Amino acid sequence: xxxxxxxxxxxxxxxxxxxxxxxxxxxxxxxxxxxxxxxxxxxxxxxxxxxxxxxxxxxxxxxxxxxxxxxxxxxxxxxxxxxxxxxxxxxxxxxxxxxxxxxxxxxxxxxxxxxxxxxxxxxxxxxxxxxxxxxxxxxxxxxxxxxxxxxxxxxxxxxxxxxxxxxxxxxxxxxxxxxxxxxxxxxxxxxxxxxxxxxxxxxxxxxxxxxxxxxxxxxxxxxxxxxxxxxxxxxxxxxxxxxxxxxxxxxxxxxxxxxxxxxxxxxxxxxxxxxxxxxxxxxxxxxxxxxxxxxxxxxxxxxxxxxxxxxxxxxxxxxxxxxxxxxxxxxxxxxxxxxxxxxxxxxxxxxxxxxxxxxxxxxxxxxxxxxxxxxxxxxxxxxxxxxxxxxxxxxxxxxxxxxxxxxxxxxxxxxxxxxxxxxxxxxxxxxxxxxxxxxxxxxxxxxxxxxxxxxxxxxxxxxxxxxxxxxxxxxxxxxxxxxxxxxxxxxxxx
Numbered sequence: 001x002x003x004x005x006x007x008x009x010x011x012x013x014x015x016x017x018x019x020x021x022x023x024x025x026x027x028x029x030x031x032x033x034x035x036x037x038x039x040x041x042x043x044x045x046x047x048x049x050x051x052x053x054x055x056x057x058x059x060x061x062x063x064x065x066x067x068x069x070x071x072x073x074x075x076x077x078x079x080x081x082x083x084x085x086x087x088x089x090x091x092x093x094x095x096x097x098x099x100x101x102x103x104x105x106x107x108x109x110x111x112x113x114x115x116x117x118x119x120x121x122x123x124x125x126x127x128x129x130x131x132x133x134x135x136x137x138x139x140x141x142x143x144x145x146x147x148x149x150x151x152x153x154x155x156x157x158x159x160x161x162x163x164x165x166x167x168x169x170x171x172x173x174x175x176x177x178x179x180x181x182x183x184x185x186x187x188x189x190x191x192x193x194x195x196x197x198x199x200x201x202x203x204x205x206x207x208x209x210x211x212x213x214x215x216x217x218x219x220x221x222x223x224x225x226x227x228x229x230x231x232x233x234x235x236x237x238x239x240x241x242x243x244x245x246x247x248x249x250x251x252x253x254x255x256x257x258x259x260x261x262x263x264x265x266x267x268x269x270x271x272x273x274x275x276x277x278x279x280x281x282x283x284x285x286x287x288x289x290x291x292x293x294x295x296x297x298x299x300x301x302x303x304x305x306x307x308x309x310x311x312x313x314x315x316x317x318x319x320x321x322x323x324x325x326x327x328x329x330x331x332x333x334x335x336x337x338x339x340x341x342x343x344x345x346x347x348x349x350x351x352x353x354x355x356x357x358x359x360x361x362x363x364x365x366x367x368x369x370x371x372x373x374x375x376x377x378x379x380x381x382x383x384x385x386x387x388x389x390x391x392x393x394x395x396x397x398x399x400x401x402x403x404x405x406x407x408x409x410x411x412x413x414x415x416x417x418x419x420x421x422x423x424x425x426x427x428x429x430x431x432x433x434x435x436x437x438x439x440x441x442x443x444x445x446x447x448x449x450x451x452x453x454x455x456x457x458x459x460x461x462x463x464x465x466x467x468x469x470x471x472x473x474x475x476x477x478x479x480x481x482x483x484x485x486x487x488x489x490x491x492x493x494x
Contacts, residue, residue: 024058027051027073030094038378038391039075039095040317047444050378050391052482059443059479076316076323076339076349098315114308117322120345122300128346129291130386131192133453137444138189139480142281143437143487144181151175154427160410163424182206182487183464185278186478190448190456193286197456198279203464204474206490275462285392285440289377290350296373297334297352305329311337317380321348328355333373346387350377365404372397372435382445390442397435404428441481 027039035055042048043059051057070082078095112120151172155165187200290297299306311323322340336352353374361368375394379387410422467474469491470483 022058022060023071024056025091025093027055027057027075027093027095029078030096033094036075036078036095038376038393039073040378040380040390042072042074042317045383048380048390049441049443049479049481053484054482056482058482060477074317076314076321080318114310114324117310117324117340117345118300118303118308121340121347122303124345125291125300128344128387129289130384131194132384132386133190133192133448133450134382134388134445135448136189136442138187139441139443139478140183140185140187140278140282141437141439141481142183142278143435143439145435145437146179146181146432147434148175148177148430148432150429150431151177152429154429156425156427158422158424160408160422160424163408168426179208180206180486180490182490183274183278184475184480185464186475186480187278189282190453193289193292196282197453197458198275198282199456199459200275200278200462202475202478203274203278203462204467205464206467206470206487208468209466274464275458275460278462281438282440285394285438288375288394289389289392290347296358297350298332299326299334299336299338299350299352302332305332306334313342314339316348319343319348333358346379348379348387352376365402367399367401367403369399370396371399382447384447388442388445389440392438392440394438395435396438397433399433400431402428402430439481443479 027036028034029036035051035053037051037053037055039051039055039057040048041051041057041059049057049059070084072080072082073093073095074080075095077097079098081093081095083093153168153172155168158164183203183205185200185203187198190197190199286292288295288297290300295301306326306328309325311325314321314323316339320342322342324338324340325336326338327335333354333356334352335355336350338347338351339349340347354372358370358373359368360370372395375392377389377393378391380390382388404427406426406428408424408426410424465474470488472488
């Protein structure tokens with residue numbers, strides 16, 4: 001064997017080994033042994049991640065662009081811990097709680113009132129959160145949990161033989177009451193908070209195809225049932241209170257055939273819709289950053305309508321921070337905690353939770369409440385010295401109720417006369433909840449020029465891989481945010 005050939009084989013082996021190297025760990029409190037959620041893991045200059053809800057994290061060494069000699073794990077109220085940068089699998093990292101005395105804090109800062117702190121935060125917003133063009137390596141996860149709490153068709157009468165009480169009772173039994181849907185992507189995100197381009201490198205969808213209780217999923221199931229039980233030369237007129245619509249049965253069949261063909265094409269080629277969905281969801285997260293003009297998180301914009309208290313002081317990433325609690329005055333929406341750097345008055349972390357529905361609606365038997373709106377935002381400095389998100393989590397939950405009469409009238413082209421029309425009369429009572437959770441992790445961020453941004457072309461035709469159960473090997477070549485227990489245990493029951 002020649003020396004050149006031997007060196008080539010050796011290089012391949014070394015490269016393959018390097019690709020397989022990873023670092024995984026769980027962060028816990030040294031005293032209580034409880035996991036520490038959303039701890040900051042610094043892997044390099046302007047690079048890092050956060051632990052998940054169970055304190056777990058994993059990354060590939062090859063994905064770290066400028067590795068340090070050590071990685072550093074930190075969390076507010078704990079001493080920062082450094083570990084040698086080398087391959088490790090499944091270790092436990094125990095952080096030591098640290099108490100801070102006021103004299104430690106005020107060695108480097110002046111004593112300010114709460115009002116003065118808030119005013120300085122607002123005065124420094126533009127400087128601390130400058131919107132510049134960047135290239136970011138990200139991981140995004142969207143979780144959608146739906147739950148039908150009540151489904152009662154309220155059968156009153158039917159002269160349509162096929163649509164009888166037995167059929168409706170069977171529909172109630174076969175329609176799923178709970179469903180979970182997860183989308184995950186690894187991507188590059190180019191641009192600023194308001195204009196950006198997204199290039200997805202890999203994507204997955206984790207859900208049960210037969211257990212979809214979204215409006216679209218329920219509609220498809222009901223259409224199939226109606227198609228199988230209604231004469232093909234009929235059309236249906238649907239009336240609910242003052243509203244009515246009609247649908248030709250043969251046109252429903254035609255639409256189903258077209259939808260099936262389109263679905264098969266998407267499976268082979270990918271779809272623009274997936275790219276647009278992910279892009280819109282990231283846009284929604286950016287819109288809710290507390291310094292954005294139209295953010296619902298108005299604790300700074302409407303600071304006079306919130307009560308603030310100085311709860312304590314702590315240190316994170318060697319930064320001394322104020323811990324400010326806030327609660328609403330009168331009709332405002334949120335309570336929470338902000339962590340403010342004592343030196344430049346940047347908010348480095350914000351936790352928030354609604355205290356009342358963000359919005360609600362009730363009319364003609366339709367009820368809607370946006371009753372869950374909470375999350376957290378973690379920020380760190382970029383290479384230009386300003387702050388940008390390292391992790392954003394947003395939970396958005398709603399309740400929907402439908403309490404309305406419904407009539408389905410079957411009309412047949414071959415039967416004349418009003419009395420020859422068949423009718424199904426119902427009194428619907430349906431109630432359900434939906435909770436959407438969006439998580440965005442930024443692993444790496446670097447500045448880019450306008451000319452470089454203009455040259456970026458989006459790969460919009462995305463084919464997401466369908467998974468019927470969680471597969472830990474799917475992301476083995478990528479750094480991601482570790483899944484929580486609910487995702488890890490997800491499995492379609494055949």
